[in-house]
Amino acid sequence: MFSKGVNGKSQLESDEMKNRRRPTLKNAIRLVGYLLTAVVLSGCGRGQSFTFVQMCDTQLGFGGYKDDVARFEQAVTQINAMKPDFVVICGDLVNKFNDDSVAEFNRIKGGFAMPCYCAPGNHDLGNSPSHAGMKRYRTLVGKDYYSFEHKGYTFVITNTQFWKGYLKGESEKHDSWFKETLKAASKKGSPLFVVGHYPLFLKTADEEEGYYNLPPAKRKELLRLFEVHGVVAMLAGHTHKTIINRHKDIQLVTGETTSVNFDKHPFGFRIWRVTESRSVQHEFVPLQK
Ligand SMILES: [Zn+2]
Numbered sequence: 305m306f307s308k309g310v311n312g313k314s315q316l317e318s319d320e321m322k323n324r325r326r327p328t329l330k331n332a333i334r335l336v337g338y339l340l341t342a343v344v345l346s347g348c349g350r351g352q353s354f355t356f357v358q359m360c361d362t363q364l365g366f367g368g369y370k371d372d373v374a375r376f377e378q379a380v381t382q383i384n385a386m387k388p389d390f391v392v393i394c395g396d397l398v399n400k401f402n403d404d405s406v407a408e409f410n411r412i413k414g415g416f417a418m419p420c421y422c423a424p425g426n427h428d429l430g431n432s433p434s435h436a437g438m439k440r441y442r443t444l445v446g447k448d449y450y451s452f453e454h455k456g457y458t459f460v461i462t463n464t465q466f467w468k469g470y471l472k473g474e475s476e477k478h479d480s481w482f483k484e485t486l487k488a489a490s491k492k493g494s495p496l497f498v499v500g501h502y503p504l505f506l507k508t509a510d511e512e513e514g515y516y517n518l519p520p521a522k523r524k525e526l527l528r529l530f531e532v533h534g535v536v537a538m539l540a541g542h543t544h545k546t547i548i549n550r551h552k553d554i555q556l557v558t559g560e561t562t563s564v565n566f567d568k569h570p571f572g573f574r575i576w577r578v579t580e581s582r583s584v585q586h587e588f589v590p591l592q593k
Contacts, residue, residue, distance in 0.1 A: 351580050352455040355388040358499075358574040358586070360541030361561035363427060364409055365399035372399075373408060375562040375571055378591050380415045386589075388575060389454060390418050392461070394541035394559065395425025395501030397445065401437075406444040423461045424448045425501035425542060426468070433463075433471040449478055451485050457497060457536075457578065458489035464500035464540075467522045483529065490533035495582065498530070503540040503558045509551055516543050530554050536584050537576075545569070546588070560588060 359379060364372045383391060393413075398405035413420050422445060429448075430437045441448055448463040462482060466475040489496050504523045505511050513519045518526070530538070530551070537555035545567040547558040559574040572590040579585075 351582075353577070353579045354455050355386075355575055355577050356454075357383050357386070357388045357391040357589075358394065358539045358557070358559045358576060359391060359562065360394045360559040360573075361396040361425070361544060361563050362393060362409065363396040363399045363425075363561065363563040364405050366396075366427075367563040372563045373412065375591055376409075376412045377415070379562050379573055380412060382589065382592060383573065384415070384417045386575065388418060391416055391420040392459070392499045392539060393420065393422045394499060394539055395423045395464070396427040396541060396563075397422060397425065399427055399563075401428050401430075401440070401444075403444070410445070421450075421452070421459070421461050421499070422446070423500050424463055424465060426465060429463075429465045432469045433465045433474065435471065435474075438471070438474060449481065451489075453494065455578075456494055458485070458494045459497045459499060460485055460489075462498060462500040464502040464518065467500075467518050467526070468502050486529055486533040486535070496530075496533060496535045498535055498538040500538065500540055501542050503543060503547060503549075504538065504551075504556060505549070506543065506547060507549075527551055527554075539576075555584065555586075557586060562591065 362372065362376045364376065366372060367375075397409050413422075424441055424445070428445070429441055438448065449461055451458055451460045453459070460482065463478055465471075466478040486496060502518050503516070504526060505517045506514075509523065509527060510520065511517065517523070529535075531554070535554055537557060540556070540558045541561070543558050543566075544561055544564050545558065546560055546565075546569050547556075549556040557574065560569050560572045562571050562573070565571065570590040572588055574586050575589050576584065576586045
């Protein structure tokens with residue numbers, strides 16, 4: 305039982321009324337604490353919603369050079385109108401990697417009104433990665449693997465050619481960078497998106513290796529790392545077919561192209577939406593004719 309205070313009100317009610325009338329030092333400190341927390345949270349971007357676009361296999365020259373160019377340009381126009389925060393392209397930027405095709409690719413990519421992050425594919429580096437191929441890509445396009453943070457999330461752009469094949473000195477470096485990047489992000493509580501060219505698998509996590517997936521041993525190692533470090537999704541290309549898989553809570557999405565879709569899916573790209581409550585959804589957007 306609460307003791308009765310003035311005017312028949314309980315002691316608790318009476319104290320509350322006092323507190324409402326004049327803020328105590330304790331309350332003021334608490335308020336400053338709340339405000340500081342809010343500033344810190346908004347500063348590191350957690351809890352903010354955003355969108356980004358996944359493009360795959362622009363592969364200029366695969367579906368007819370002029371048509372591929374026109375479709376990539378159309379995608380840039382539509383994406384600019386949609387105003388996502390940024391775009392990722394999951395490799396095979398061009399069909400035949402040379403000065404002219406890459407210049408054309410870079411010209412069209414330059415039309416994006418937002419940042420565009422590219423991963424290399426087998427058509428950009430060759431089916432068996434070589435030091436000469438790496439040098440050419442890094443000179444004409446830029447970095448082949450790197451990470452960036454966006455609103456509390458970490459995006460890891462990988463060179464899956466080093467997982468599909470092996471290049472002495474490079475594959476080891478890429479592997480340790482990848483592990484360290486995942487580890488650092490999870491330590492900070494930053495959920496991860498992995499972007500690359502080859503999907504881990506097409507149908508099941510234990511399927512055999514073929515032209516379109518990664519070797520089972522590497523796949524197993526990657527899935528374990530994904531689980532341990534909080535990877536939300538891996539975005540890939542290469543198959544020219546829409547493949548949406550899930551491994552536990554991890555979304556594995558191989559998207560549509562603007563060059564050739566073997567499954568006769570319309571040309572287009574995928575818009576990803578990350579909400580304040582950290583739900584992650586994606587949706588196909590067809591190219592307008
Ligand atoms: Zn490919």
